[in-house]
Amino acid sequence: MEHVVIIGNGIAGITAARHIRKHSNRRLTVISDESKHFFSRPALMYIYMGHMKYEQTKPYEDWFWKENAIDLVCDRVRKIDTKGKKAILRSGSSIPFDKLIIATGSKPNKFGWPGQDLNGVQGFYSLQDLEAVKKSTAGIRQAVIVGGGLIGVELAEMLVTRGISVIFMVRETHFWGVVLPEEEGDLVARHIKNHHVDLQFETELKEIVGDSDGKVSAVITGKGEKVPCSFVGLTVGVSPNIDFIKNTAIETDRGVLINSCFETSIEDIYAIGDCAQFREPSTGRRPVEQVWYTGKMHGETVARTICGKETPYMPGIWFNSAKFFDIEYQTYGTVMSQQKEGEKSFYWENPKGDKCVRIVFDSTTQAVLGFNFFGIRARHTTCEYWIANREKLPNVLCSMAASNFDPEFFKCFEKDIISQYNSENPGRMITLKTKKGLFSNRLT
Amino acid sequence: MSPPQKHTQPVRSRSQRIGLLLFFPGFIIALIGALGAGSIYPKLFFLASLCFITIGSFLYFSAAYLSAPAGIRNNRIMFASLSSRGSIGVIIALFFIAFYILMYWFPFYLEHFIAMFHPLSRMLRGKPAEQYFMYGSLYTFTIIIMGARALMKYRHSRYQIVRTCAVIFSQFVFAFLIPSILAAFNEPEKYVNYFWPLSYKDLFPSNVNYLLNFEGAISKFLLAWTILLTFAGTPVLTFFFGKRWYCSWICGCGGLANTLGDPWRQLSSKTLASWKIERYSIYSVLSLIVITTAILWLNHLFGGELLGQLSGGFIRFYGFAIGMIFAGVIGTGLYPIFGTRVWCRFGCPQAALLGIIQRFFSRFRITTNGAQCMSCGNCSTYCEMGIDVRWYAQRGQNIVRASCVGCGMCSAVCPRGVLNLENGPLAGRIKSDALPLIKSFKSGI
Ligand SMILES: Cc1cc2nc3c(=O)[nH]c(=O)nc-3n(C[C@H](O)[C@H](O)[C@H](O)COP(=O)(O)OP(=O)(O)OC[C@H]3O[C@@H](n4cnc5c(N)ncnc54)[C@H](O)[C@@H]3O)c2cc1C
Ligand code: SF4
Ligand code: SF4
Numbered sequence: 001m002e003h004v005v006i007i008g009n010g011i012a013g014i015t016a017a018r019h020i021r022k023h024s025n026r027r028l029t030v031i032s033d034e035s036k037h038f039f040s041r042p043a044l045m046y047i048y049m050g051h052m053k054y055e056q057t058k059p060y061e062d063w064f065w066k067e068n069a070i071d072l073v074c075d076r077v078r079k080i081d082t083k084g085k086k087a088i089l090r091s092g093s094s095i096p097f098d099k100l101i102i103a104t105g106s107k108p109n110k111f112g113w114p115g116q117d118l119n120g121v122q123g124f125y126s127l128q129d130l131e132a133v134k135k136s137t138a139g140i141r142q143a144v145i146v147g148g149g150l151i152g153v154e155l156a157e158m159l160v161t162r163g164i165s166v167i168f169m170v171r172e173t174h175f176w177g178v179v180l181p182e183e184e185g186d187l188v189a190r191h192i193k194n195h196h197v198d199l200q201f202e203t204e205l206k207e208i209v210g211d212s213d214g215k216v217s218a219v220i221t222g223k224g225e226k227v228p229c230s231f232v233g234l235t236v237g238v239s240p241n242i243d244f245i246k247n248t249a250i251e252t253d254r255g256v257l258i259n260s261c262f263e264t265s266i267e268d269i270y271a272i273g274d275c276a277q278f279r280e281p282s283t284g285r286r287p288v289e290q291v292w293y294t295g296k297m298h299g300e301t302v303a304r305t306i307c308g309k310e311t312p313y314m315p316g317i318w319f320n321s322a323k324f325f326d327i328e329y330q331t332y333g334t335v336m337s338q339q340k341e342g343e344k345s346f347y348w349e350n351p352k353g354d355k356c357v358r359i360v361f362d363s364t365t366q367a368v369l370g371f372n373f374f375g376i377r378a379r380h381t382t383c384e385y386w387i388a389n390r391e392k393l394p395n396v397l398c399s400m401a402a403s404n405f406d407p408e409f410f411k412c413f414e415k416d417i418i419s420q421y422n423s424e425n426p427g428r429m430i431t432l433k434t435k436k437g438l439f440s441n442r443l444t
Numbered sequence: 445m446s447p448p449q450k451h452t453q454p455v456r457s458r459s460q461r462i463g464l465l466l467f468f469p470g471f472i473i474a475l476i477g478a479l480g481a482g483s484i485y486p487k488l489f490f491l492a493s494l495c496f497i498t499i500g501s502f503l504y505f506s507a508a509y510l511s512a513p514a515g516i517r518n519n520r521i522m523f524a525s526l527s528s529r530g531s532i533g534v535i536i537a538l539f540f541i542a543f544y545i546l547m548y549w550f551p552f553y554l555e556h557f558i559a560m561f562h563p564l565s566r567m568l569r570g571k572p573a574e575q576y577f578m579y580g581s582l583y584t585f586t587i588i589i590m591g592a593r594a595l596m597k598y599r600h601s602r603y604q605i606v607r608t609c610a611v612i613f614s615q616f617v618f619a620f621l622i623p624s625i626l627a628a629f630n631e632p633e634k635y636v637n638y639f640w641p642l643s644y645k646d647l648f649p650s651n652v653n654y655l656l657n658f659e660g661a662i663s664k665f666l667l668a669w670t671i672l673l674t675f676a677g678t679p680v681l682t683f684f685f686g687k688r689w690y691c692s693w694i695c696g697c698g699g700l701a702n703t704l705g706d707p708w709r710q711l712s713s714k715t716l717a718s719w720k721i722e723r724y725s726i727y728s729v730l731s732l733i734v735i736t737t738a739i740l741w742l743n744h745l746f747g748g749e750l751l752g753q754l755s756g757g758f759i760r761f762y763g764f765a766i767g768m769i770f771a772g773v774i775g776t777g778l779y780p781i782f783g784t785r786v787w788c789r790f791g792c793p794q795a796a797l798l799g800i801i802q803r804f805f806s807r808f809r810i811t812t813n814g815a816q817c818m819s820c821g822n823c824s825t826y827c828e829m830g831i832d833v834r835w836y837a838q839r840g841q842n843i844v845r846a847s848c849v850g851c852g853m854c855s856a857v858c859p860r861g862v863l864n865l866e867n868g869p870l871a872g873r874i875k876s877d878a879l880p881l882i883k884s885f886k887s888g889i
Contacts, residue, residue, distance in 0.1 A: 011819070043820035050824050051857075054604040059819040059834055061715060161519040194513055292818045321816050321858040325514030326600070330816065330861060377861035380814020394713040405813055405853050405864050 003027040004306060005087055007077045011292055012040040013103030015299025017305075019070050023307040028069065029095060032085065033128050037062060039437025044156045049161045054127075062377060081368040082249045082266050093413035099306055100247065102264070102271040103299070106149070114209030120216040121232040124410075126154050138231035140164055146205045147236035148175055150152055150322050153188075155233045156197050157325050157401050162168050167227060168192065169203040169219075180335050180372075183347055187356055187374055188324045189322055189396050194432035195325050205439055208232055238290055240275040253277055255288050255360055259310040262302040270306070272298035282315060284334060317384050327354060332383040333370030343369065346393060346424075348374075348417045357417060359393060366392040376413065377405035398433045455512065455520070464506025464533045469579030470496025473702060476556035491559040498589065503595040514600035516857050518710075518826070526780070527707045533780035541777035548768045551575035568624040577624075583700065584620040588611055590703035597706070605854045607692055608730075611699035619696045631662045637694050638675045641733045642794035644762065646670045648737060649744035650755075679801055687798035687810025687848020693715070695794070697787060700776065701828065702851060709853065712783030712830035718719070722790050722847065729766060729794035736762070765789065787829045788848055799846030807867040809874070810843035810848065817862045825852035837862050885888060 004020055009032035017028050043057040044221040076090040080102075085092040093105050108123020110116050122129060133155075137143065145152050145161050148170030149415045156166045166206040172178070174185035174191070204222035207275040211217040212437050218228045240255035251257045253263035255277030263271040273295040274288070274304050281287045283398055287297045297315055304311040321330045335358060339345060349356040355375030369392035370384050400414040422429050454465070470493045476482075477489035498807025509517065546553050558578045565573035573581075591612040598604035618637035621676075627633040632655065640647040647670070652836040655667040683690045691698045701709075712718075742756055748755075788795050802808060810833070817840070823833035829847045833854045837842045843854075844865070855863040 040819040040821060043819045043822075046820065046822065047522075049515075049518070050522040050524075051518040052821055053522050056821045056825045059838060202664070286458065292490065293815055295700070296815070319814070321818075321860045326513055328859065328861050377813070380816055384814070405811075405861060405866060407603040407852060408866075409606050411602070 001025070001027050002098045003029065003096065004099045004101065005095055006030045006101040006103055008032055008088065008103035008105055008273065009072070009274075010041065010103060010105045010273060010295065011038075012105070012295035012299045013101065015296045016101055016103065016134040016303050017299075018068070019300050019303030020306055021070060023303060023309075025069075027071075029071040029073055029097075030090070031073045031075055031077055031095070033074055033090070034128070036055075036072055036074050037065070039127070041125075044058060044124070044127070045158050048130060048133060048158045050069050050206070078244060079251070080245065080248050080269075081141075082269065085268070088145060099269065100269045101262075101306075102242075102269065102275060102304060103273045103295075104176065104241045104275045106274040108234060109237045109239055110234060111236065113208055114204055115210055116215075116234065116285075118208055118232075119214050119215045120230060121208055121234065121255070122444060123234050123238075123242070124151055125238065128188060131283040133231075136231050137164060141233040142229045144169060144227060144229040145233040146219075147234065147237060148172065148177075148199075149235055149237060150176075152233070152235035153192065153322075153324050155235055156192065157195070159231075159233075161196055162195060164231075164330070165196075165198070167198045167200065167229070169200050169201065169205060169221065171204050173201055175199070175201075177337060179258065179337055181335070181345075181347075181358065183349065184356060184358065184372055187349065188327065188329075190353060191325055191327050205237060221386040226231065238274070240277065240288065242275050251358040261305050261310055262313065263305075270302050272302050282313070285315055285318065289315075292317065302444065317377050317387050319380060320383070327375050328373075328377065330373045330378050330380075332378070332380070333360070333368070334433075335372045346397075348420050350413060350416070353414065357413075359396065361393045362390075365390065366394070368393055370398050379403045379405045394421075394430045398430050401432065401434045445842050455524075457507050459507035459511075461504070463500050463507060465500070466496050466503060467500030470494070470500055470670050474557070474560075477560050478554065480556050482556040482558075482560040486560045486817075490563065493560075494585075501589050502592065505541075505596050509593070509596040509599075516600075516859075517597065518857070521707075521710060527710070529711065529781060537573060537778055537780040540779065541607075541773055543564035544768075544773045544777050545577055548772060549580055554578070566623075568621075569627040575725050578877075580620060580623070583696070584615050587615045587696075587699050587703045587760070588776060589701075590706065594703050594706055598856060601852070601856050604856060607852065608702070610693045610704060610792070611695075614694045615696050618694075626662065629662070630792065631660065632658060634666050634667060636666070636669060639670055639678070639698060640737070640791060641674075641702075641730065641797060642695075642697075643670075644733050644737070644767075644793070645676065645759065647738050647871070650740075650760070660818055678798065679805075680800050682801040682808075683806050686806050686848070687795065687802045688808070688848075688865070691795060692851045694736045697771070697775070697792065697850060698785075701739070701784040703777075703826070705779045708779045709828040710825050711781065711811060712785065712789070712828055714824050714827070714830050714832045716832075720830075724797075725790045725797045726792065726847075729770075729791050729826075730761075730793040732762070732766075733793045740746050783828055783830070785830075785849070789829050795847070796848070802848070803844060803846040807870060808849065809866060809868070810846075810854065811864045811866050812840055812842055813862045813864065815840055816860045819858060820859065822857040823863060826853050826857045828853070833863065842874055 004026050006017055009030045011329055015031055020026055020028060037058050039057040040059060043052060047054045047057060048101050049052055049222050078088045079088040080196065081088060086096050088094045122132050125135060137159060142165050143153050144167045146169050157170050159166050174182050175189040176185055189199055206222050206247055207220040208216055209218045209220060216232050218226050220226050220234055232277060236272055242252055242256055245252055245256060249266055255275050256264055256271035256277050258264055258276050259273050259279055262272050264271050274290045278287045303309050311354045317333055319332045342363055343360055345358050345360045347358045357376060358372040359368055360370040368386050400417060404412060418430060418432050472546060473489055473496060477493065482489050498731040521527045533591045545826065554575060558573050558575055561573035561578045561581055564581060565571060566576050591608050594608045595605060600732040614637050619635040622636050623633045645651045654666065655663045692702065736758060743755055754851045770791045776785060819834055821834050823837060827833050828851060830851055831845050832841055850865055852865055855865055
């Protein structure tokens with residue numbers, strides 16, 4: 001029986017395993033040394049905050065793996081013997097494979113700052129990182145977080161729940177400036193400040209200073225300011241976790257290089273998830289996509305190829321979501337921080353400034369290209385349908401209610417959105433077509 | 445995993461501590477009343493205890509929830525002794541159980557505590573209180589106080605606000621005011637928000653005859669009300685809205701679970717094994733009550749020849765085993781151990797019946813939003829009915845489960861806005877939306 005070995009039990013590796021089992025009875029082994037069982041990485045913050053225990057972040061009960069004949073090996077792969085088709089483990093033993101899937105995820109970036117290896121300085125990625133944060137932040141009063149992305153906000157929220165003051169240093173001029181347009185960035189920034197986080201823009205980290213015990217005591221910013229603190233969170237992005245592959249025959253760049261069927265330069269070896277880099281990404285997509293949802297799709301697609309039905313990756317329309325303290329964020333299609341030539345956007349924000357909608361559209365055809373929603377839930381299938389069918393902005397606005405996914409009784413903003421559009425576009429008046437009601441929730 | 449670290453930061457703010465400082469004297473006053481003083485100064489002890497507890501709780505809850513921006517604040521739930529089966533949780537459970545045992549079987553020992561309710565009972569019903577009036581009043585009071593807490597905690601969600609107001613209203617009016625007024629007019633003291641099969645005696649021949657033979661129109665109305673709600677209201681409303689119209693909006697048991705029980709909702713077991721037990725136990729209770737009602741009617745038609753004295757014995761047995769032990773001692777007493785809806789999930793015949801309708805003939809479902817689920821587990825953790833919501837959500841499938849009471853909490857706690865309680869056409873209700881890529885794949889592991 002063909003033996004498929006998967007390195008990494010994250011969402012990508014586990015989805016591949018589950019789907020290979022779905023299509024076939026091949027022998028399956030999953031190797032990881034982070035945890036025996038698959039858990040949800042985005043849920044790490046909830047363990048720290050006390051919303052959940054580790055047990056509850058595991059999407060499947062422990063019997064699931066045996067029941068579905070998925071062997072779990074708790075070890076680290078030290079080397080891949082591409083000729084002998086073996087994965088060599090840290091414990092010394094090795095596991096032969098017929099097919100190998102590399103799904104080793106990412107590791108937090110560190111940019112060689114002086115003091116970055118002091119006690120109490122760390123990234124936040126793994127279960128072990130979580131344990132370290134718990135230890136390092138016990139009883140402290142002041143923390144610094146460097147880098148304003150999604151993981152940085154999560155870390156800030158975590159620390160705030162334990163009464164720790166947080167200074168949040170961000171290099172850009174507005175929040176998450178590489179992804180969000182300015183208005184959205186400002187909206188999030190206001191909200192973060194409401195939670196008593198000291199958010200500082202255009203502030204870079206220069207150096208981390210320690211005390212005589214090798215523990216962090218302060219950071220020094222680019223402007224030369226010294227900020228005392230007992231914990232430093234480095235959340236300046238992640239990069240593929242592939243050091244152990246770098247000196248093998250498998251071609252790598254930032255990540256493991258793959259074609260659209262996830263095949264690496266070596267036959268029978270595949271790479272998926274955060275650690276994979278497409279040689280030719282499909283249009284509008286980046287070569288390395290480090291999010292949960294893409295890992296899931298990679299796993300599902302590669303399973304088909306491995307089970308004999310070669311299937312190229314067709315990710316469809318981009319989507320993602322996150323939560324900034326209490327403000328939920330969903331995005332569909334492409335919304336860039338800076339608008340491209342030939343694109344325009346319609347932006348609406350509620351008077352309180354904690355909800356907004358942005359719709360990017362083609363300035364000549366009016367076809368919608370992307371959505372940003374903050375504080376309002378939107379229906380994935382509806383937004384996807386509008387983008388895929390290049391629906392025109394006025395039509396989308398008229399049937400906005402169809403995309404509303406907020407719970408019943410929530411205030412609806414469709415009318416406000418339309419009246420703003422009408423005041424910005426006199427002479428092209430539009431009216432709301434459908435309304436959301438208890439009996440008439442739009443389910444198509 | 446190492447055990448959670450100790451927090452050095454104060455867990456409670458100053459106003460919270462003041463709230464507690466007021467709450468405890470209220471509790472102690474009630475205790476002193478129960479030990480004897482309640483019979484001597486009923487009004488004084490009743491009012492003093494009521495005031496301290498009310499003001500203390502309000503202070504505590506507003507300091508805990510209103511001081512932070514609105515949003516999901518489940519911080520520390522898994523560390524706090526009260527909410528994670530720690531010693532405080534166990535002590536509270538023991539206290540609840542002791543209270544139920546005394547109240548059901550040894551009300552004599554609660555004599556002085558019950559005496560504290562005499563003035564209120566005389567005012568409302570024109571007669572002194574007995575143990576069940578005391579229990580009903582305490583129950584209603586608890587739902588109001590803890591309902592206020594739920595309103596503060598979940599104030600960002602209009603669904604939770606409307607729903608919590610509905611259960612408070614329902615308990616106060618249908619299960620407290622109306623029965624008391626009925627009693628004042630010497631009419632049958634009926635909780636008008638309970639129907640057969642939960643209120644199992646309602647359709648027993650003995651009760652129907654009792655109401656039919658009662659003087660006055662109100663008793664006939666009550667009978668008509670029960671029959672109408674049981675045979676028409678229940679199926680129709682459940683068809684349109686799912687069982688939530690009852691379990692999370694009207695029912696007093698559900699009301700207590702979603703107010704007093706809210707701090708413990710995460711303790712329900714989510715395992716597949718517990719789902720299996722649930723199905724056996726809840727449908728057994730439903731079968732028991734349906735068969736019994738049928739037999740009692742047959743017996744009645746045969747003029748009592750079929751069962752003789754047995755029918756009374758059965759009613760007593762059911763009342764003891766199911767009504768008192770299951771619904772009371774286990775169902776409520778063990779909130780801090782097994783979570784809030786033990787009775788609703790494993791025992792309640794009404795929930796069983798509504799569940800069958802919800803599963804097969806209802807427009808209600810929880811919609812899963814495309815592929816946005818990231819399997820975090822908040823929804824499953826906070827589902828009081830022990831439904832592994834994530835199991836469905838992560839595969840893009842809608843949740844259509846007999847046991848879902850539509851409390852809306854899975855939707856509220858989901859950090860990615862994946863879940864939505866909706867009513868809609870029956871076609872495609874249990875659909876799988878799956879990921880954009882693999883829409884054709886529906887089954888599997
Ligand atoms: C705190 C945090 C929050 C996040 N929140 C979100 C979110 O809300 N939404 C979202 O879309 N994405 C989120 N992400 C990103 C998302 O978690 C990742 O994109 C996803 O987990 C990647 O999955 P993966 O399977 O590729 O790799 P991983 O989940 O990283 O799994 C790889 C596994 O392989 C193991 N491994 C690595 N090397 C070896 C080796 N040599 N031998 C054995 N085992 C090895 C690792 O220990 C790890 O367990 C978040 C990430 C973090 C850190
Ligand atoms: S599935 Fe959701 S709405 Fe239903 S009972 Fe559970 S938490 Fe409540
Ligand atoms: S809470 Fe939301 S994101 Fe988390 S597992 Fe449930 S549905 Fe998925």
